[in-house]
Amino acid sequence: MPVVQQKPVTPSGRFYFKNKVELSDKRPEKSLTKGVHRKKGRNAYGRITSRRRGGGHKRLYRQIDFRRQRLDEAATVIAFEYDPNRTAHLALLEYSDGEKAYILAPADLNVGDTVLSSNDKIDFEPGNCLPLNMLPMGTKVHCVEMLPGAGAVIARSAGSEVRLVSIDGGQASLKMPSGEIRLVKENCRATIGSVGNASHQKSTIGKAGRNRWKGRRPRVRGVAMNPVDHPMGGGEGRTSGGGHPSSPWGQLSKGFPTRKKSKPSNSQILVRRNGRRLK
Numbered sequence: 001m002p003v004v005q006q007k008p009v010t011p012s013g014r015f016y017f018k019n020k021v022e023l024s025d026k027r028p029e030k031s032l033t034k035g036v037h038r039k040k041g042r043n044a045y046g047r048i049t050s051r052r053r054g055g056g057h058k059r060l061y062r063q064i065d066f067r068r069q070r071l072d073e074a075a076t077v078i079a080f081e082y083d084p085n086r087t088a089h090l091a092l093l094e095y096s097d098g099e100k101a102y103i104l105a106p107a108d109l110n111v112g113d114t115v116l117s118s119n120d121k122i123d124f125e126p127g128n129c130l131p132l133n134m135l136p137m138g139t140k141v142h143c144v145e146m147l148p149g150a151g152a153v154i155a156r157s158a159g160s161e162v163r164l165v166s167i168d169g170g171q172a173s174l175k176m177p178s179g180e181i182r183l184v185k186e187n188c189r190a191t192i193g194s195v196g197n198a199s200h201q202k203s204t205i206g207k208a209g210r211n212r213w214k215g216r217r218p219r220v221r222g223v224a225m226n227p228v229d230h231p232m233g234g235g236e237g238r239t240s241g242g243g244h245p246s247s248p249w250g251q252l253s254k255g256f257p258t259r260k261k262s263k264p265s266n267s268q269i270l271v272r273r274n275g276r277r278l279k
Contacts, residue, residue, distance in 0.1 A: 003202045016206025019199050021089065024079040029092060032102055033060040038215070056215025059084045065093075065101040066143065066151035068117040068129040068189060077113050077127075080105050087158035087200045091115075091127070103127070104143055104156060106193035117189075126193030132164060132172040133186040139164045141190035144174065146265070148187045159198030162190070178273040182265075222248070 004020045006013065041053035062083050075093035081102075083090045091105040093115065106126040109115070115127035122128055124139070135141065140161045143152035155162045155177065165173040171183040205211055208218070223241050227234035230248050232241040245253045259266075271277050 003199055012207030012209075015204060017202065017204045019197065019203055021197065022080070023082050023089065024092075026079060026081070028060060028062055028081060029100055029102070032063045032100065034063065036061045040215075052217040052219050053215055054217055055212060057084070057213050061085060062090060062102050064090065065103055066153075067149065068103070068191070070095065070101075070117060072116070072118050072120075074114045074116050075101070077109060077111050077115065079111065086156070087197065088156065088195045089158075089197050103191070105196045106142065106191065107196045107198065108193065109196070124192055127191065129189055129191045131187045131189055132184070133167055135164055135190070135192070137164060137166060139192065140194055141192055142195045144184065144190040145188035146184055148185050148189070152189070152191070154184075155195065158195055158200035161194035164190075173270065176273070179271070179275070180269060180273040181271040183268040183270065222246075 002020050003017045005017050008014045008016075036059075038056075038059075039053075040055075041048050041050040043049045062081075062085065073095055075095045077091050078094050078100075079092040081090045081092060086104075089105040090102045091109060093101045093103060095101070103115070108126045113125075113127065115125075115129075116122055117129035119131060119134070121134060122130065124135070129143075132141075132144075140163055142155040142161050144154035144162055145151060146153050154174070160177050162177070163175040165175050165181065167173070167186050170186050172186045172188070173181055173183060175181050222230040222232035222245075223235075223239060225233035231243060231246050231250055235242065247253060266278075269278055
């Protein structure tokens with residue numbers, strides 16, 4: 001999908017680039033949407049735990065079928081829609097009995113195509129969903145489960161894909177978009193192809209107000225603060241900090257591992273994203 005720039009009718013339009021995609025202008029499917037409470041960075045006690053969030057446009061949450069449990073029932077793609085809650089676009093499916101469902105729109109899928117979810121060998125077409133042990137080595141997949149039947153959690157953002165490296169001893173090795181190689185059960189399900197809207201990263205916001213529409217508030221640099229407010233603040237004139245980059249509470253922000261060593265899924269990682277082997 002190409003990135004286009006429209007004729008600027010405002011000053012901010014000179015810097016605004018967007019994806020040229022053919023999306024439906026219909027309202028989202030009412031039976032597949034629901035309202036959600038916007039936390040605005042607050043926890044259960046009402047305290048801000050994630051800063052610089054709040055405001056923004058109202059959003060309806062689209063309920064997406066990440067499990068694909070209707071096996072051996074063909075569904076037809078009837079529309080592609082925008083989703084304000086994620087970077088990927090959605091494909092609206094309709095089954096033969098009239099039931100509709102949303103899935104993440106894969107690349108190279110068109111309106112009128114049919115997709116299928118099965119546990120048997122079927123055509124390797126974008127949008128079809130199969131267990132990993134039914135796929136040939138080297139297949140590009142997305143929406144991969146980490147636990148069988150739990151629903152897809154891996155490779156769901158725009159343009160992302162995972163490559164099936166090998167299957168051995170009931171475990172499938174997957175090469176993640178970051179370069180990390182991890183193991184999942186061979187009967188975990190995955191969708192063939194890569195997620196669409198790959199040119200999402202090339203688009204620009206054009207103006208600061210667009211971030212406010214997304215619920216992102218302005219961010220003040222630590223070096224611009226006073227010493228009482230930030231470890232990197234203060235100094236005579238303009239400085240670049242003087243110490244290691246850190247958070248207001250002293251947590252190092254560069255080169256410091258934040259993943260817990262006791263995390264259960266650590267045992268499933270063969271190669272880290274930095275290339276270091278763990279086994």
